[in-house]
Every structure is written in structure tokens, then in C-alpha cells.
Amino acid sequence: MNIKLSTTNQHIQNSIQITGSKSESNRLLLLQALYPNISIENLSNSDDSRVMQQALKVFEEPSSTLGVGLADIHHAGTAMRFLTAYFSIQKEREVVLTGSKRMKERPIKILVEALRQLGADISYELNEGFPPLRIRGKQLTASRVSLSADVSSQYISALLLIAPKLQNGLKLELEGKITSVPYIKMTLALLSTLEIETSFDGNIIKVLPKETVADTQLVVESDWSSASYFYSIAALSELGSEITLSSYKQDSLQGDSVLAEIYTQFGVVTTYEGTSIVLKKVKDHEDTTINCELANAPDIAQTIAVTCLGLGMGCDLYGLHTLPIKETDRLAALQTELQKLGAEVEITDKSLHLKPCETIIEHIAIDTYQDHRMAMAFAPLALRVTIAINEAEVVSKSYPDYWKDLERLGVRIVEI
Numbered sequence: 001m002n003i004k005l006s007t008t009n010q011h012i013q014n015s016i017q018i019t020g021s022k023s024e025s026n027r028l029l030l031l032q033a034l035y036p037n038i039s040i041e042n043l044s045n046s047d048d049s050r051v052m053q054q055a056l057k058v059f060e061e062p063s064s065t066l067g068v069g070l071a072d073i074h075h076a077g078t079a080m081r082f083l084t085a086y087f088s089i090q091k092e093r094e095v096v097l098t099g100s101k102r103m104k105e106r107p108i109k110i111l112v113e114a115l116r117q118l119g120a121d122i123s124y125e126l127n128e129g130f131p132p133l134r135i136r137g138k139q140l141t142a143s144r145v146s147l148s149a150d151v152s153s154q155y156i157s158a159l160l161l162i163a164p165k166l167q168n169g170l171k172l173e174l175e176g177k178i179t180s181v182p183y184i185k186m187t188l189a190l191l192s193t194l195e196i197e198t199s200f201d202g203n204i205i206k207v208l209p210k211e212t213v214a215d216t217q218l219v220v221e222s223d224w225s226s227a228s229y230f231y232s233i234a235a236l237s238e239l240g241s242e243i244t245l246s247s248y249k250q251d252s253l254q255g256d257s258v259l260a261e262i263y264t265q266f267g268v269v270t271t272y273e274g275t276s277i278v279l280k281k282v283k284d285h286e287d288t289t290i291n292c293e294l295a296n297a298p299d300i301a302q303t304i305a306v307t308c309l310g311l312g313m314g315c316d317l318y319g320l321h322t323l324p325i326k327e328t329d330r331l332a333a334l335q336t337e338l339q340k341l342g343a344e345v346e347i348t349d350k351s352l353h354l355k356p357c358e359t360i361i362e363h364i365a366i367d368t369y370q371d372h373r374m375a376m377a378f379a380p381l382a383l384r385v386t387i388a389i390n391e392a393e394v395v396s397k398s399y400p401d402y403w404k405d406l407e408r409l410g411v412r413i414v415e416i
């Protein structure tokens with residue numbers, strides 16, 4: 001489905017309810033499979049959380065009575081990484097864990113090697129280092145492992161999530177510069193909520209074993225990465241515009257909550273009102289170029305780059321070394337699509353540099369490369385120009401109601 005977006009009014013005033021963080025949801029779903037007396041509220045309605053739930057039920061399916069389950073997690077990176085660890089400890093169960101064409105290009109060797117160090121039985125079905133994987137679950141007896149921490153934090157979170165169910169818990173030694181740190185801290189914080197003991201000192205993480213946990217009811221905070229697109233809309237809207245998003249909290253576990261601070265540079269102020277955040281465009285931006293280090297918040301890089309283009313600002317974004325192995329090579333995709341709109345953009349293997357640009361070319365169709373964030377990040381430009389988004393349905397990976405919610409804010413959307 002290709003769509004065309006336009007607006008007639010840049011004064012935005014409305015409220016949006018966003019569903020739970022997909023990162024928190026997928027962690028809690030895995031923890032719930034390990035500790036069934038956890039209940040979860042405000043779960044994400046994303047495809048990634050839906051495929052996670054389905055995959056966790058793989059052994060209930062009739063086909064698995066033949067002995068081997070087949071779990072397909074499509075494009076969901078967290079599901080792929082977390083379930084690799086989970087299935088490794090499902091004793092006497094065998095599963096083939098696969099995903100989309102792109103998932104088969106996203107590296108997983110660091111995690112597989114770490115699990116093998118712990119004693120796991122995992123083999124590659126197709127290409128060494130990449131999904132699909134065949135996992136024969138067993139009891140893992142080792143409790144110490146070293147792994148590279150500079151490629152994806154999801155490998156670390158995957159190990160931490162199963163750690164309390166290992167006989168002797170787990171001691172991880174992280175090698176290299178640790179990337180996406182808030183996601184590791186989120187995992188540890190969720191374990192702590194279940195009264196599982198953890199520590200994170202320098203490059204060493206420890207988790208103590210815990211066989212059972214108390215009955216626990218957890219409410220997932222709404223998704224901050226999804227909120228980023230409304231920050232962008234607020235930044236591009238008329239002074240005085242206001243968007244209310246729920247349900248959020250000031251002491252978020254999500255690193256992308258740094259948005260509130262970053263967007264002050266675009267004249268957007270955030271206030272916390274109960275369980276809502278109110279984004280208000282209070283002034284015009286002052287700088288012509290902004291500088292951001294995003295190694296701790298890689299998922300908002302696309303949003304920020306597009307906001308800058310919309311405002312005629314430049315940006316220098318650093319810490320983007322993980323972008324080439326996400327849903328698409330996001331650095332290359334961003335460069336191509338920003339250039340189509342008339343921008344001057346340079347990229348390296350870990351940074352993006354956009355020059356301030358006065359005019360945005362109208363009626364451009366943005367290609368989305370099977371990446372939800374390409375579609376969602378470019379859409380706010382509708383406040384400046386008429387723009388088309390190709391394969392708009394990709395948004396369902398994290399935010400199935402995105403287009404409906406944009407319409408609520410007055411964006412006109414037609415299928416083309």
C-alpha cells in the first residue's frame with residue numbers, strides 16, 4: 001500500500017494513546033514464559049510482540065508433536081535474539097528458529113558463541129553466523145561468559161533474561177565499547193522488579209539464580225520510540241501546538257525518553273501530567289545545526305534527521321554504528337531518501353551529516369525498505385510538503401495504528 005500525505009493546518013492539538021513499549025513487552029513475555037505467575041498490562045500491539053507471543057507457544061502446536069517446533073519471528077530482532085537464549089534452556093525440546101529474508105542477514109554469531117560457551121547446542125541451518133538456527137534445548141551448566149558488546153545489546157539482554165534460570169546464575173564479561181546501554185539497564189531493571197539480584201560494574205554483569213518469583217503484576221510504559229514521531233510533528237507544527245501522549249512516566253526505563261531533552265533544541269517542551277506527557281511547541285529553534293551522540297538511542301536517529309530537514313536545520317549524528325544491521329541499512333536508506341527530497345547528506349559507517357537545506361522537494365515518494373522507522377520518520381514532513389510513503393503497512397512492526405493516529409492529528413492520508 002502506497003499512500004500520499006498532506007496537511008492544510010499546521011496547528012496541532014490532540015491526544016494519542018500509544019501502546020506499551022515493544023522492548024519492555026518482549027522482555028516481559030519471555031520472563032512470563034519462565035515465571036508464569038507474572039501478569040502484564042498495556043502490552044505492545046506490535047507485530048514484534050505478536051510474533052514473540054506466538055513463538056513462545058510453538059510447542060503447543062500440533063506440528064511440534066513430530067519433535068521439532070518451527071518458530072518464525074519475521075522481522076523482530078528482539079524476538080530472534082531473546083528466543084535463541086530461551087529455546088537453548090528448554091530441556092528435551094528442539095526448535096528451528098527463523099525469520100524474514102532480512103532477519104537471515106542480521107548477525108547472531110556473538111550470541112550463539114556465548115550460548116555455546118555456556119553449553120548450548122545450536123547449529124546454523126543455512127549460513128554460519130546468521131538465522132535460521134536449530135536449537136536443541138538442554139540444561140546449561142556453565143555460568144561465566146565473555147562476549148563483544150559493541151555490535152548489539154540484544155545479545156546481552158538475551159543472556160541476562162535466561163540468567164536467573166541457570167543453576168548458578170550468570171557472570172558476563174563485556175568486551176569492547178558497550179552499545180545501546182539503556183537497553184541492558186532496562187533488562188536488569190525488569191529483573192530487579194522480580195526481586196532477582198543483579199549488578200553491573202564496569203564491564204561485568206552478574207545475575208543470581210532465582211527459581212520462582214512472587215505473583216507480580218506489571219504495567220508496561222508506552223513506547224518512547226513511537227512517541228518520537230509526535231515529537232517530530234510537534235517540532236514542525238505552528239507555535240502553540242500541543243500533543244498529549246499517554247501513558248508515560250518520568251523515570252522511564254527506555255533510553256529513547258532522552259527525546260524530551262533533545263527536542264528542546266527544536267522548541268518543543270515536555271511536561272509530565274499524571275501518566276501523560278504534553279509536547280508543546282513553544283518557540284522556534286535557535287541553532288542552524290545540531291550535534292547528537294546516539295549510541296544509547298539508535299532508534300531515534302531517523303526521526304531526528306528528518307525533523308532537522310523539515311526545519312531547514314543541519315545535523316551531525318554520531319554513534320550510529322549499529323544502524324547498518326537493523327531492519328535495513330538505515331544509514332544508506334536515510335541518505336538516499338533525504339537526498340531525494342533535495343538534502344545534502346554525507347554518511348560514514350557510524351555517523352550522518354546533513355547540511356541545512358532551505359527547500360524540500362514536493363511530491364517525492366519515500367521508499368521504506370521494509371523498515372517501519374523509515375515510514376514513520378518521514379511522514380511528519382507532511383506538515384511541510386505533500387509526500388508519499390511506499391509500502392506504508394511496514395509500520396505494523398512496532399506501531400500498527402500509526403496512520404490512524406496521524407489522521408487524528410489532522411494529516412490527510414489517501415491511498416495511491
Ligand SMILES: O=C(O)C1=C[C@@H](OP(=O)(O)O)[C@@H](O)[C@H](O)C1
Nearest residue numbers: 023078152153154180183299322
Ligand atoms: O533490546 C532492545 O529492545 C533493543 C535494542 C536496540 O538494539 P541494539 O542493541 O542492537 O542496538 C534497539 O535498536 C532495538 O530496537 C531494541
Ligand SMILES: C=C(OP(=O)(O)O)C(=O)O
Nearest residue numbers: 075076077078299326327
Ligand atoms: C531495531 C529495531 O528493532 P529490532 O532490532 O528488534 O528488530 C527497531 O525497532 O528499530
